[in-house]
Amino acid sequence: MPTHAVNKNGNSKSAVRRHNEEAILKAAESVFAESGFRGATTGQIAERAGIPKPNLHYYYPTKESLYRRVVENIFNVWLQAANSFDDCDDPEEALTRYISTKMDISRSHPNGSKVWANEILHGAPVIQDYLETTLRSWTDGRIAVIEKWIQQGRMRPVNPRYLLYMIWSCTQHYADFNHQIDTLNHSVPLSDEQFAEAKEQVVDIILNGVGVVRSKPAA
Amino acid sequence: MPTHAVNKNGNSKSAVRRHNEEAILKAAESVFAESGFRGATTGQIAERAGIPKPNLHYYYPTKESLYRRVVENIFNVWLQAANSFDDCDDPEEALTRYISTKMDISRSHPNGSKVWANEILHGAPVIQDYLETTLRSWTDGRIAVIEKWIQQGRMRPVNPRYLLYMIWSCTQHYADFNHQIDTLNHSVPLSDEQFAEAKEQVVDIILNGVGVVRSKPAA
DNA sequence: CTTATGCTTGACCATGTGGTCAAGATCAGC
DNA sequence: GCTGATCTTGACCACATGGTCAAGCATAAG
CATH class of the missing domain: 1.10.357.10 (Tetracycline Repressor, domain 2)
Incomplete structure (x- = not known):
């Protein structure tokens, strides 16, 4: 449910996007800390962020891009x-x-x-x-x-x-x-x-x- | 080529065994250091030790047993x-x-x-x-x-x-x-x-x- | 020689996992 | 309500990898 979308063709992030990206980053940080890059699975990160795995890849295309952000x-x-x-x-x-x-x-x-x-x-x-x-x-x-x-x-x-x-x-x-x-x-x-x-x-x-x-x- | 085998039913390690176990341990230490437990692959460890992968499992049944020794x-x-x-x-x-x-x-x-x-x-x-x-x-x-x-x-x-x-x-x-x-x-x-x-x-x-x-x- | 034991290895399998896809939901603006 | 954009998700695939297997080698001892 995209709210506050200041988009159209511009790109200021929607509230949903901000919220999800934040949750994913936080989950990723803890999973990467626990298991290392290779040991961490995108499935586990998604689960800890409370979203299905494909949704995670919607925001961060690859595991590596997510890791880099962290x-x-x-x-x-x-x-x-x-x-x-x-x-x-x-x-x-x-x-x-x-x-x-x-x-x-x-x-x-x-x-x-x-x-x-x-x-x-x-x-x-x-x-x-x-x-x-x-x-x-x-x-x-x-x-x-x-x-x-x-x-x-x-x-x-x-x-x-x-x-x-x-x-x-x-x-x-x-x-x-x-x-x-x-x-x-x-x-x-x-x-x-x-x-x-x-x-x-x-x-x-x-x-x-x-x-x-x-x-x-x-x- | 088992040399110096003091075995028979006893079990003092053969020279080959000692040599291979040592090479594997050294290779494992460096690969685990580079990539972590999960990131390390038994194939890579075997390669660095100069032996085929099944041979590694002959000496160390599981990746975890090898890691523990390291x-x-x-x-x-x-x-x-x-x-x-x-x-x-x-x-x-x-x-x-x-x-x-x-x-x-x-x-x-x-x-x-x-x-x-x-x-x-x-x-x-x-x-x-x-x-x-x-x-x-x-x-x-x-x-x-x-x-x-x-x-x-x-x-x-x-x-x-x-x-x-x-x-x-x-x-x-x-x-x-x-x-x-x-x-x-x-x-x-x-x-x-x-x-x-x-x-x-x-x-x-x-x-x-x-x-x-x-x-x-x-x- | 034969035999038993220890060692080597190519081929193979089951599983886990990163990433995709396409269909659907939700919503802003008209 | 229609449209287009954003977001969601179950099902799926390709591939890497831990581990197995069975057949083959080498050696020591009889």
Whole structure:
């Protein structure tokens, strides 16, 4: 039942279309996270989205096009998080905010993070171009910023590149490996309090590790 | 051509068998790492091992039994690495050795690490029992050791559990995400020198982060 | 030699799955 | 209510793939 169709020959999406595409994307993200690209079946995605399989192919012609959209989505979420790094020029605040934001994303978008991890793990067959363009230039920019901080004597001399990798791995670990973390937590997901403590620990160890004095001491 | 058969009704493995099982395991590890469990095909594994597909099923009846062996293998490699933590009672040396060893494993067994990551990512369908038994008890033991060090004032008070997660993620990242790391390194794998620097950075930031003074300062 | 055992392999099958199709439903605008 | 566009769906197909089978090889031992 196409409502609100602003179409005719133009193409602003109908409400039905928006709703279905959204439901499919959400279902796809969780199924891809659970089973990987090849392990996921379009039938399962359709079922989880509450529509028959041919309807899914009506909106996303191929499994790969759907997968690509899912990966692009999580990449965009991360790009926005990256802003939390750029918004200020103080190493303590920038690092704290960046790490915190990435931890929050791991908490709120575990499936997206897993899909991303899976994609990289298997050699980034679909988003190689993003790595070579957007990610590469963002990384180089942030390295320059950190190097400046080091030259200003505001933090210890560390290789900024490996610092960034460390931040990425520590934070995403809480999404990608959450099953292991849960298992080691008596098979119960981390509570909000536990997660807050984990976040605080990551921030604390890294900031101390790079010699940034924290004005607001460890909670 | 069965040689050295010490069999008859006994069952010490023939040389052919040993050789083939080894080749299959190695091929399987790389294919599973590239494509995940579902994405890997027994045909591809057989081809990479240089044997026809039915021969693979002669040694490993099902794809899942083969996969399980691959996962068990990498888990055992890690368990051995875990010893580097236990062999001494000095936080500086124990942490340095443990981190270094884990980094070395990421360098020497990237495929195994990827298979493990993939397994956890998808909810550990095959090795859940290892997580609940061996890994859980090892972790608890190491937490106790770290807590002791903290009480002795030999390192800052951090939550040992999240410190361990941090070490795991930072080190395994260099295997699991090596494609991303290579891409950000002008699409060239890290040289031995670069990897050594990365290792040094991880050790350096974490030891400083937990307030362990390094007797042998950053190289 | 013969025989038993271990190993190899081309041909084959059953199943699951990505994707198609064509007929039908629903709705906006006239 | 008619028309054209958008959306829905049961039935279907082509193909990949895990796994089997039975016949054939190689080797060690008698």
